[in-house]
């Protein structure tokens with residue numbers, strides 16, 4: 266895959282904490298407020314107990330303070346929980362939107378070269394993992410503040426009691442460090458195995474019919490689930506690290522508590538501290554050993570960091586470079602390919618070599634050639650779905666790579682052999698594009714693409730949800746064509762977009778295409794003889810090179826050209842001239 270990493274400045278995920286600053290500040294204040302209330306409570310409690318034990322009047326003010334502090338702690342904690350959940354959801358949405366926007370703004374075919382399942386896992390699960398970091402970190406501040414404050418409280422009550430707690434502190438630090446390192450490694454491996462399963466599952470779902478036809482479901486099942494053993498292993502590793510940390514802290518923390526209470530008890534016996542101090546010391550000790558709860562936050566932060574690493578290559582994808590140029594106004598759509606070359610990513614195999622081609626504005630060009638000759642590569646380069654590795658492409662004299670992408674997209678409409686059909690209803694699907702086509706344009710486009718007939722038979726016509734519309738391959742193609750027709754620009758590129766149409770429908774669609782002569786340049790990638798015969802000119806590709814260009818009737822004299830259309834059925838196509846085929 267060719268990603269275009271930028272020099273590493275602040276990475277996209279690191280900048281997350283700058284989003285929603287008000288919510289994060291509020292969360293920080295709530296967490297801190299809750300921690301301060303929790304820290305003040307033992308002191309107030311100790312003081313109140315001392316007053317009660319001394320046998321004086323009931324210390325109502327002390328009792329009230331304890332109640333207020335308890336309520337404050339609960340209130341702050343609840344507010345922190347609500348703010349944390351909503352902020353994480355909003356950060357996840359922001360991160361997903363930004364990552365998806367980056368992917369879509371980069372050169373399409375190369376940016377989307379990640380396997381679909383892997384990309385989906387990154388855009389869904391990984392963004393949620395990474396986006397939880399700022400909230401976890403804000404919450405962890407309280408997790409640090411509480412034990413530190415409790416330690417200070419212990420020092421203020423009695424130095425020896427505090428020293429007893431400090432005795433166990435180095436062990437706790439070692440425990441936390443080991444835990445963080447262990448979960449980070451296991452978490453990253455776990456996420457990788459998850460992505461691999463997601464990728465294989467997506468592949469299998471896309472090829473469900475092939476798998477069914479080949480009766481290889483069991484083999485496919487094994488292939489998809491093959492990384493499951495590794496996933497289970499990484500999961501076990503994570504839980505082992507958790508288990509060990511919990512086991513060790515489960516042993517260490519009560520021992521530490523016991524030690525602190527024993528020292529405090531001795532100091533009470535020696536008359537150095539009072540009963541209230543003992544109560545406060547026991548509360549502070551339990552708050553201080555609560556540092557063990559940081560393991561959860563550290564584990565979550567380690568998972569977020571591993572997820573962020575998988576998102577950074579997407580967030581640092583370079584946007585499609587351009588020079589902000591616009592199309593020449595009222596120009597005819599004259600397209601020029603100058604010495605265009607495209608190499609395969611990875612091994613550098615040439616897919617297109619030295620293609621020089623001029624398509625006068627308003628004319629049509631059929632691109633023909635054997636399978637794999639590079640027709641789709643040429644179609645992709647002609648509308649900047651792909652940047653050539655060498656050479657340049659100009660529309661009315663303006664280089665495509667200089668044109669502002671949004672303006673370029675308004676000038677170039679594409680239709681594909683297997684179009685994606687986004688949108689809720691059929692109407693949305695046709696209207697979907699650089700601008701939302703109005704209803705009358707949608708209907709006119711559907712008529713031109715000969716889609717109106719089958720759309721009328723759908724239960725709710727144009728309002729039928731796409732998911733509920735049973736569509737054949739040819740009907741899908743006609744919706745894709747209608748979408749292209751509904752967004753007319755100066756260039757229309759059909760990449761094998763008529764291949765599933767029956768000959769009568771194709772004939773009508775061709776007439777709709779011909780009606781655009783003079784005000785729209787058309788490039789039609791096709792295998793059918795009729796497409797070549799009806800076009801103003803033909804570009805004949807062979808092994809990624811332009812073998813010849815010219816009118817179909819002229820090229821027909823070349824037996825190699827005729828062989829491009831030859832079938833094994835004697836007499837079919839080959840005996841027909843271009844003029845006959847065009848009729």
Ligand SMILES: Nc1ncnc2c1ncn2[C@@H]1O[C@H](COP(=O)(O)OP(=O)(O)OP(=O)(O)O)[C@@H](O)[C@H]1O
Nearest residue numbers: 374609610616634635636637638639640641642643
């Ligand atoms: N996304 C891609 N990444 C890398 N190589 C590709 C990609 N798509 C196609 N190729 C390679 O480029 C070459 C030309 O493919 P292209 O799709 O342009 O052929 P085509 O003439 O349109 O074929 P067909 O008529 O079968 O659709 C093929 O050899 C193929 O292996």
